[in-house]
Amino acid sequence: MIHLENIMETRKLSVKAGQKTILDNIDINIYRHRVNTIVGPSGGGKSTFLKCLNRLVDLDSNYHVSGDIFLEGKNIREYSEIELRRRVGMVFQRPNPFPMSVYDNVAFGLRLQGKVKQHEMDSMVKDSLREAGLFDEVNDNLNRPASTLSGGQQQRLCIARALILKPSVLMLDEPTSSLDPVAKGRIEELMIQLRERYTVILVTHDITQARKVSDHTSMLFNGKIIASGEGVDFLESSSSDAMKAFLGDATV
Amino acid sequence: MKNLTDAGEQDSGIRWKSSTLRNAKNSLAGIAGYLALLAMLAIMVSIFGYIIQGGATHITLKIITTNGNTTTGGILNAIIGTWLLVGTGLLFSVPPGVLGALYNVQSTSHGGIASVTRLFTDILTSVPSIVIGLFGYLILVIRLGMGFSLLAGGMALGIMMLPYVMRISEISMRNVPAEQVNNAYALGADTINVAYRIYLPQAGAGIISGILLAIGIAAGETAQLLYTAGWNNALPSGLLKSPVAYLTYVVWYGINQPSAYAHQLAFVSAFILIIMVTALIFISKFIGRKGA
Numbered sequence: 001m002i003h004l005e006n007i008m009e010t011r012k013l014s015v016k017a018g019q020k021t022i023l024d025n026i027d028i029n030i031y032r033h034r035v036n037t038i039v040g041p042s043g044g045g046k047s048t049f050l051k052c053l054n055r056l057v058d059l060d061s062n063y064h065v066s067g068d069i070f071l072e073g074k075n076i077r078e079y080s081e082i083e084l085r086r087r088v089g090m091v092f093q094r095p096n097p098f099p100m101s102v103y104d105n106v107a108f109g110l111r112l113q114g115k116v117k118q119h120e121m122d123s124m125v126k127d128s129l130r131e132a133g134l135f136d137e138v139n140d141n142l143n144r145p146a147s148t149l150s151g152g153q154q155q156r157l158c159i160a161r162a163l164i165l166k167p168s169v170l171m172l173d174e175p176t177s178s179l180d181p182v183a184k185g186r187i188e189e190l191m192i193q194l195r196e197r198y199t200v201i202l203v204t205h206d207i208t209q210a211r212k213v214s215d216h217t218s219m220l221f222n223g224k225i226i227a228s229g230e231g232v233d234f235l236e237s238s239s240s241d242a243m244k245a246f247l248g249d250a251t252v
Numbered sequence: 253m254k255n256l257t258d259a260g261e262q263d264s265g266i267r268w269k270s271s272t273l274r275n276a277k278n279s280l281a282g283i284a285g286y287l288a289l290l291a292m293l294a295i296m297v298s299i300f301g302y303i304i305q306g307g308a309t310h311i312t313l314k315i316i317t318t319n320g321n322t323t324t325g326g327i328l329n330a331i332i333g334t335w336l337l338v339g340t341g342l343l344f345s346v347p348p349g350v351l352g353a354l355y356n357v358q359s360t361s362h363g364g365i366a367s368v369t370r371l372f373t374d375i376l377t378s379v380p381s382i383v384i385g386l387f388g389y390l391i392l393v394i395r396l397g398m399g400f401s402l403l404a405g406g407m408a409l410g411i412m413m414l415p416y417v418m419r420i421s422e423i424s425m426r427n428v429p430a431e432q433v434n435n436a437y438a439l440g441a442d443t444i445n446v447a448y449r450i451y452l453p454q455a456g457a458g459i460i461s462g463i464l465l466a467i468g469i470a471a472g473e474t475a476q477l478l479y480t481a482g483w484n485n486a487l488p489s490g491l492l493k494s495p496v497a498y499l500t501y502v503v504w505y506g507i508n509q510p511s512a513y514a515h516q517l518a519f520v521s522a523f524i525l526i527i528m529v530t531a532l533i534f535i536s537k538f539i540g541r542k543g544a
Contacts (some may be wrong), residue, residue, distance in 0.1 A: 056437060065354035082440045096431040099454060108449075159274040161439065 004216075006070075007169060007199045008053065008088075013067035015048055015057065015223075022048050023065070024223040030075075030169065033091060035191055037214035041246055045223040046203040047093075053201070054088040055081050067146045070167065086113075089162035093174045095154035097146035097161075102138050104127075105146045105157055109165045124164055125205045131197075133146040133159035133190050152183025159190065163198075170194060170199045175207065188212050206230070207247060219243060260429055274281035300526065307523020308313030310516040316524075319497075320384060320419040321485045322505045324418055325522055333497040334471055334525075340406020341413050341470050348428065354447045356418075357425040370415075370422075371395045376414040384411050385476030393480055399493035400482025408476040420465065424458025425451045464536035468529040474500035499525050 008030035014047055015023040022045045026193050030036045030053075038046050055076065058064040069076045075082050083090055086109070097105045108127045116124075125142070129135040133251040138149070146157055155175055162170060164181060172191065176243040191200055191213045210217055211232045218228040219235060221242045227235055291317030318326035327389035352369055388408035398404040430450055436450045452459070482495030483505075499521040 056434060059434075059437060082442060085438055086440040092431055092435060092438075094431060096429060096433060096435060098435070098450070108436070109441075112440050112445055112449075158435070161435075165440065193332060 004029075004034070005032045006030065007072060009070050010052070011068045011070070013049075013052060013069060014065070015045070015052060016064045017062050017165050021077045022223050023052070025141050026223075026225055028218055028225060028228065030199060031147070031216055033195050033196050033197075034215040035202055036054065037141040037202045037204060037210045037217045037232075038220050039204055039210050039214075039217060039232075039246075040220035041065075042205055043121075044220045046220050047173050049220065050090065050173050050203055052091055052173060053169070054085045056085075056090070061231075075147055086250075088165055088169045088171060089165060089167035090171045091155070091158045091162055094178050095151055095158055097149070097154050097157050098147070099147065101143045102146050102149070102157060106160050106164055108161060120129050126214065128160040128164040129157075131163050131194070132156045133186065133193075136162055146251075150183070152186060153185060155179060156190065159194075163194075167198065169199045169201060172205070173203045174205070175202075176204075184209075207235075211239070219246070220235050221246070261472055275347040281409035281484035303522045303526050305518065306515075306519035307521075307526075311520045311523060312481055315517065315520055319486050320517065322483070322502050322517060323509050323511050326487075327497075327499065327502055327517055327524075328346065329497040330482060330499045330502050330521060332487055333481075334401055334499045335486065337405045337409055337477065337496055338467050338470050340402055340491075342463070342467070344410025345406050345417050345466060347415050349462075350452075350459060352418045353421035353425055354451060356422050357451065358443060358446070369418075373418050374417040375505045376411070377419070380411055380475070381473055382430065382475040382479075384408055385479035387411075387481035388476055400495040401490075401492045402481070402496050403487050405477050405481030405496055405498075408474065408480040409470045409473065412473065412476065415468050416466040416469060417459075417462050420462025421455065421459045424462070427458070455467030461536035461540035464494045464532045464539070468536070471532075472500060474498075474504050474528055477501065480506075485540050 006029045010026050010028050013019065023232075026049065038049060040046055048057060048063075053069060053076070057063050058081070071079065071084070071087060079087070097195055098108060100108075103125055106128050107121055108250040110121055110124060110145075113171060126135060126139075129138060134153060138144070138152060146154065149157060152219060159170075159175075176187050179187065194200055195215070198236075202210075202213065214232050216228075216230055217232050217235065219226050226240055226242060227230060229235075236247060290465075315326040316331065318324045318515075319329040332394065356366040356369055368429075385408060388404055391400045392404040392407055393400060399517055432444055432454075436446045475494075476499065477498055481498060481501075483501055484495040484497045487497045488494040503518045503520040503525070506514040506521070509515070520523055
């Protein structure tokens with residue numbers, strides 16, 4: 001019996017945009033050092049859910065959030081937005097490095113924190129690139145523009161950029177949806193490695209990917225969690241029509 | 253079968269007619285476009301030719317290096333005065349314009365201050381410069397006691413430049429990918445950091461191009477300066493209560509004088525203005541393209 005420890009949890013989390021309900025009473029646990037996967041069809045509220053966890057959703061005043069989210073037992077409203085976002089890192093769907101060098105991209109978040117000694121920054125940038133499995137590919141010239149990297153490398157650069165802040169939780173919002181199969185495979189391997197040191201939350205509509213990497217899976221459909229459990233296989237035994245439709249589409 | 257064939261022939265006849273009509277319309281539109289382009293080019297060439305012929309042939313080192321009073325002397329005071337007014341105008345238009353654009357672009361609500369600001373900016377763009385001049389005269393020159401001065405003239409120009417700076421800055425900032433803005437926030441950046449590290453570097457070329465365009469427009473303005481800057485045969489002695497000379501005044505006043513030399517000064521001033529404005533437009537386009 002594996003002992004599961006919560007690092008984050010949501011209680012009665014709901015999000016509305018005007019009259020439209022995007023998330024409806026979500027109660028979910030995020031387990032420490034696991035790949036926690038949220039699967040579901042597009043438009044089901046998966047990305048909005050992630051943006052609630054680091055309060056990025058607050059940037060858009062059209063969204064109204066209710067309910068509670070806890071990080072390490074403390075309501076996320078008790079953290080400053082900046083502190084919360086450093087603890088709960090996020091990588092987005094499309095790789096989007098800033099128009100600057102590889103080094104400056106990775107150092108971006110660190111520089112926001114104020115003065116860090118140059119040699120410390122050098123070492124942290126390299127460590128983050130190693131953790132993201134990119135160091136050997138870019139070490140010959142860290143000053144090259146990030147835009148010269150391939151799509152897969154750019155996405156790993158975005159992961160390194162998030163990791164340099166040493167987040168407790170790393171959220172990945174469909175991180176491989178725009179990548180080729182080889183680049184996708186590398187990111188999937190990386191997710192499995194990263195759970196040793198971080199808690200990973202993966203959002204995907206790719207059930208095959210969830211099968212490869214997920215330790216704990218929740219199915220989000222039309223803003224509601226309709227199933228949740230260890231691994232992925234339990235989803236297939238569900239009698240829900242929505243689940244059958246999703247799994248049917250996803251396996252085509 | 254026969255009916256089908258007939259229908260087919262009829263159908264292909266209709267298609268042929270509609271295709272011929274479409275081609276004729278396209279040709280007509282093309283010819284109209286070329287004619288409009290030719291007319292525009294003819295107007296531009298005649299204006300530029302006339303001014304260049306009148307200005308370039310009369311420009312001398314003495315005219316551009318000595319002060320004058322629009323009928324005698326040179327136009328150094330007007331050249332420097334124009335730049336002083338535009339520079340003061342920049343102080344009153346660039347900071348609020350760029351900060352306002354940053355506010356608008358970071359404001360996510362559909363109503364509120366941002367949309368009101370945008371509406372007023374659009375209205376301000378279409379307010380005639382003479383009206384801004386009248387406001388400047390009544391409020392700045394008379395009510396606030398600035399007199400005809402660099403500050404009153406610069407502020408009046410600033411009011412006119414503000415909407416251009418603001419709108420073009422906002423458009424440039426809106427071209428910054430939203431994902432990069434979200435990424436910066438997700439990495440713990442606050443609003444100021446996002447402005448400083450994401451919006452300004454990436455929209456910088458567009459902002460500068462907007463500023464240069466506003467300078468070009470302001471440098472060629474006369475109406476509001478007549479009411480706020482006055483005229484000075486020398487350089488202004490301070491910010492307040494000391495009038496300022498400017499090039500458009502030399503053009504406007506000099507051309508109405510029964511003096512060949514005043515006409516010469518007017519043409520030289522117009523020539524310098526055209527060179528300045530054209531150069532600024534080319535620089536702004538170059539910077540804008542480089543930024544894009």
